[in-house]
Amino acid sequence: MQIQDLPYLDPGVPDARSGPRFLRWLFRNQLGGQLTSLAWGLLHFVSVSAMPFCVGLAIEAVVDRSGSRLAVAGGLLALAGVGVAVGDTFLHRTAITNWITAAARVQQLLARKAAQLGSGLTRRVAAGEVVAVSTGDVEKIGWFVEALSRFTAALVTIVLVAVGLVVYQPALGVVVAVGLPVLALSVLPLLPRATRRADVQREKAGHATELASDTVAGLRVLRGIGGEELFLTRYRRASQEVRHAAVRSARMWALIAAIQVLLPGLLLVGVVWYGVGLAREGRITVGELVTVYSAVMILSYPLRHFEEIAMAYSFSRPSARRAARVLSMERATDTRGVREHQVPAGELYDPDTGFLAPTGRLTAVVCGDPDAAGLLAERLGGHPSEQGASVLLDGVPLDELPLDAARAAVLVQDKDPVLLSGTLRELLDVPGSGKVDAKAALAAAQCDDVLAALLQGSLEVTDPLDAHLTERGRSLSGGQRQRLALARSLITDPQVLVLDEPTSAVDSHTEARIARGLRELREGRTTVVFTSSPLLLDRADHVVLVHDGKVTAEGPHRELLRSEPRYRAVVTRETDEEKDVGASASGEVAAVRESALDRSDEDKSAKGGSAIDGAESDRDMAVRAGGTGKDVTKAAKPVRDDVEVLEDIEESA
Numbered sequence: 001m002q003i004q005d006l007p008y009l010d011p012g013v014p015d016a017r018s019g020p021r022f023l024r025w026l027f028r029n030q031l032g033g034q035l036t037s038l039a040w041g042l043l044h045f046v047s048v049s050a051m052p053f054c055v056g057l058a059i060e061a062v063v064d065r066s067g068s069r070l071a072v073a074g075g076l077l078a079l080a081g082v083g084v085a086v087g088d089t090f091l092h093r094t095a096i097t098n099w100i101t102a103a104a105r106v107q108q109l110l111a112r113k114a115a116q117l118g119s120g121l122t123r124r125v126a127a128g129e130v131v132a133v134s135t136g137d138v139e140k141i142g143w144f145v146e147a148l149s150r151f152t153a154a155l156v157t158i159v160l161v162a163v164g165l166v167v168y169q170p171a172l173g174v175v176v177a178v179g180l181p182v183l184a185l186s187v188l189p190l191l192p193r194a195t196r197r198a199d200v201q202r203e204k205a206g207h208a209t210e211l212a213s214d215t216v217a218g219l220r221v222l223r224g225i226g227g228e229e230l231f232l233t234r235y236r237r238a239s240q241e242v243r244h245a246a247v248r249s250a251r252m253w254a255l256i257a258a259i260q261v262l263l264p265g266l267l268l269v270g271v272v273w274y275g276v277g278l279a280r281e282g283r284i285t286v287g288e289l290v291t292v293y294s295a296v297m298i299l300s301y302p303l304r305h306f307e308e309i310a311m312a313y314s315f316s317r318p319s320a321r322r323a324a325r326v327l328s329m330e331r332a333t334d335t336r337g338v339r340e341h342q343v344p345a346g347e348l349y350d351p352d353t354g355f356l357a358p359t360g361r362l363t364a365v366v367c368g369d370p371d372a373a374g375l376l377a378e379r380l381g382g383h384p385s386e387q388g389a390s391v392l393l394d395g396v397p398l399d400e401l402p403l404d405a406a407r408a409a410v411l412v413q414d415k416d417p418v419l420l421s422g423t424l425r426e427l428l429d430v431p432g433s434g435k436v437d438a439k440a441a442l443a444a445a446q447c448d449d450v451l452a453a454l455l456q457g458s459l460e461v462t463d464p465l466d467a468h469l470t471e472r473g474r475s476l477s478g479g480q481r482q483r484l485a486l487a488r489s490l491i492t493d494p495q496v497l498v499l500d501e502p503t504s505a506v507d508s509h510t511e512a513r514i515a516r517g518l519r520e521l522r523e524g525r526t527t528v529v530f531t532s533s534p535l536l537l538d539r540a541d542h543v544v545l546v547h548d549g550k551v552t553a554e555g556p557h558r559e560l561l562r563s564e565p566r567y568r569a570v571v572t573r574e575t576d577e578e579k580d581v582g583a584s585a586s587g588e589v590a591a592v593r594e595s596a597l598d599r600s601d602e603d604k605s606a607k608g609g610s611a612i613d614g615a616e617s618d619r620d621m622a623v624r625a626g627g628t629g630k631d632v633t634k635a636a637k638p639v640r641d642d643v644e645v646l647e648d649i650e651e652s653a
Contacts, residue, residue, distance in 0.1 A: 003100055011108040016328035019321030026145055030102055034149045037094040041153025044087025045302050049161045050080045052298055053168070056291025063287065091153075095146045103142035106323060110134050113327055116403065118383040118412075125326060132209040133326055137319035144309075144316035151309040154302035158184070161295055169284055172275050172292040179267040180299070184306055186263055187256045194252040195314040201245040202318040208238040253311060260307050264300040271296050343401070343409045345495050346394025348526060350379060354551040355544060357496065362519055362527045364540035364557075368547065368570045370501075373530045374415060376546065377500040380528065381412030393496065411494040415501040415530075417485035419473035424454060425465040427484065433493040436521065438465065441490040444517030445483040446510050450476065478505035486514070496526040503533060515539040532570050545570075 015025040027034065054077040061069035110133060114121050121130065162180050165173035212235060275289040348357040353376060357363045367373035378384055380391055382398035390397035391410075398406045408431075419427060428438045442451065454467035457475065461467050473481045486502050502518075503511045515536045518527070529536055537543055537557040545553040545560065545567045553564045560567040 003097055006101065006104050007108055008105060011105045011112070014109055014324075014327050016324040019317050019319075019324050022320045022324040022327070023141070023144065023316065026102055026105065026141065027148060029105065030098055030145055033094060033098045033101060034145075037091060037098055037146075037149035038153050040087050040091040040094055041150050042087075042156060043083050044091050045153050045157035046160065047080045047083030047087055048298055048301060049157055049295065050083075051077065052291050052294030053164070054080055055294055056287045059290050060285060060287035063285070091150065095150060098149065099142040099146035102145040103138045106138045106141055107134060109327055110138075110323065113329065116383075117329060118378070118381070121326075121329070124329060129206060129210050129322065130326065132206045133319070133322050136205075136209070137322055140312075140316045140319040141323065144312040144320075147305070147309050147312040151305045154305040157302050158299060161299060165292060165295060169288045169292055171278055171283060172271060172288070175271055175274060176267070176292065176296055179270070180303075183260075183263045183267060183303060187259055187307065187310065190252065190256055190259075191310050191314070194249070194256060194310070195317070197245070197249040197252050198311075198314040199318045201242065201249045202315065204238070204242045204245045206322070208235065208242050211235050211238050256307055256310070260304060261300075264296070264303060268293070268296050343405050343495070344394035344396045345409075348380060348410065348496050348528070349392045350376070351389040351392070352379070353546055353549055355380075355546065357526055357528045358542065359526055360524045361541040362522065362529070362539065364537050364543045365528060365530045366532055366537070366543065366545050366567060366570050367530065368566070370415070372546070372549065374500060377412050377414065377498050377528075377530055380496075380498050381410050382406040383412075409494065410496040410498065411489060411492055412498040413485060413489045413500060413502065415504065417482070417488075419469055419476075419481055419484060421469055421471040423466050423468055424451075424484075427469060428465070428488055428491055430488055430492055432491050436491050436493045438487070438491060440521060441487040444490055444514070444521040445487040446506075446513045446517065447480075447483050447487055450480045450483055453480070479507070479510070482506060483510075483514070486518075490518075490521055493525070496528065497522065498528045498530075500530045502529065503531070503536065508535060511535045534571060537571065543567075 012025075012029055015021045054073050057076070058070055058073035061067075061073055110130075114130070117124075158180055162173070162177040165176050167173070211231075272289075272293055275284065275292060278284045279286060279289050345359070347359050349355070355365065355376070357380075365373070365376070367376065375384070379388065382391060382401075382403075390399040392398070393401075393409055398410065401409070425438075428441070442448075451464035451467075453476070454469075455461065455464045458467040469475070473484065476484070482502060482505050486499070489497060489499065503514055506514065511533060512535050516539065518529075518536075519539050529540065531537065534557070540557065543555060543557050543560055544551055545564060547566055553560055553567055555563075561571065
């Protein structure tokens with residue numbers, strides 16, 4: 001695999017049982033590149049190590065006054081120089097290729113896993129940890145995979161040189177052959193401690209990355225509540241912990257590096273001292289002494305790779321462990337036995353809660369617990385984060401459909417959708433049926449002011465679709481981001497569209513227009529909206545109340561307001577204290593409420609109907625008339641005022 005051939009058509013199925021197992025799997029899948037790098041590494045290191053022998057032959061030729069042997073030694077030295085240059089060039093090339101391709105394979109595996117798990121991934125792993133794994137950890141894993149082939153080449157070269165010295169000059173060769181293993185193994189007692197310190201450093205760095213990522217993601221909210229200084233203090237403390245851990249780790253690695261310099265120097269001194277004695281006794285020649293001396297001196301170069309591989313492994317092991325943790329995660333539902341199936345079209349049913357979304361209708365879901373609503377929305381999309389029975393689409397379990405088919409049939413927009421950086425045209429360029437264009441979707445989502453703001457912020461752009469969006473749309477308000485995300489979802493035009501609080505950051509006037517536009521654009525298509533907004537609820541064909549994980553009531557919005565206390569409490573934000581006070585005046589207030597509703601219906605009927613149909617008056621009437629305990633006269637006036645406000649909203653819409 002070359003860099004230009006990336007990405008991989010299939011990155012494979014990793015062994016994610018542990019970090020070391022994942023590294024071994026990655027090495028096996030990079031075996032071709034590793035062998036190529038090993039071959040070039042051997043050429044480079046052997047050529048470097050051959051130079052002392054060439055120098056020794058040249059010295060002996062000079063001493064013996066042999067011109068032919070000197071020429072041969074010079075030719076061998078030149079050949080070794082070519083081997084060093086060629087080997088080093090292609091070793092570097094293949095090593096970088098192995099690094100990049102290994103990192104790319106891991107990134108593809110992580111991207112595929114994120115696509116499989118969907119929003120369930122961030123429920124199990126912090127978003128900052130996912131960022132750390134896919135950036136810094138990927139690089140360290142690639143570093144170890146790349147360094148392994150160079151270390152192997154260095155190890156083989158050291159063994160060959162030691163054997164060659166024993167054959168060339170046994171007296172000194174034995175000393176070198178005994179000393180080299182001592183040099184290589186001398187740092188082993190320090191490696192566990194160095195590895196532990198490196199693990200601590202990586203863990204603290206990962207925590208700091210998570211904290212920074214979460215802080216940046218919530219910066220707008222932090223500024224709103226004045227919590228910037230608090231989180232800045234937390235990050236400063238985490239950053240200092242990372243610095244202290246890095247210094248402690250660096251001290252240990254500095255000690256290991258010092259030993260790697262000191263011991264070869266001592267070996268070199270010992271070889272020279274012993275060799276000089278042998279030369280004085282006439283047991284070895286000057287050329288042999290120079291050869292052995294040069295060989296020991298040059299061996300310090302491949303010996304450095306022992307330190308590098310130890311460092312690479314110590315840093316990549318926690319990174320591989322985190323990557324394996326993410327890659328080992330599976331969907332909560334068992335996807336074994338997935339069968340090819342034509343994408344079904346029909347009603348959507350959840351056996352766990354008893355929720356049913358009829359075909360071609362707008363169904364609103366009211367749930368008092370936002371987290372429970374999010375889990376139900378994920379389950380309806382076929383990617384739950386918890387075990388449970390599969391959701392049925394037209395009687396077919398979504399888990400038995402291929403993942404791409406299930407997601408094409410049911411699209412879920414969560415309450416915090418992500419806007420990728422780029423132009424608006426690129427943001428809206430998503431797979432869809434082709435029946436809904438960008439203009440219609442933007443109009444239904446009431447994005448006129450968003451387009452104007454984007455156009456105003458991009459001086460050189462005449463078409464708002466060519467305006468540039470910053471990362472996650474940070475330059476836009478929360479309501480503007482919500483509307484662009486809604487427009488993107490509408491363009492896909494899935495058979496079933498599930499929206500989780502799509503208008504929670506939008507004002508009531510805009511929300512009323514979105515409710516009308518959503519209903520018109522999704523006419524004849526199945527739409528499920530999780531919301532507690534009366535403006536959306538009154539537009540729904542059917543409203544379902546989910547309480548404690550089960551459907552407890554369903555029907556029209558107004559009917560549920562009158563008959564279901566739990567529904568009324570969620571929609572009107574009624575507190576327990578207000579319930580108790582309201583119960584004491586229920587007789588009088590009920591009469592006022594019915595009278596007010598009848599009058600609002602008569603007024604709207606006389607005006608030809610209302611675009612909002614009294615949804616807001618239902619909510620405020622329930623709050624003021626159903627939960628305040630005030631007298632009948634004081635309760636009736638706010639109800640009439642709310643009806644007039646709604647008529648103003650209708651006219652502005």
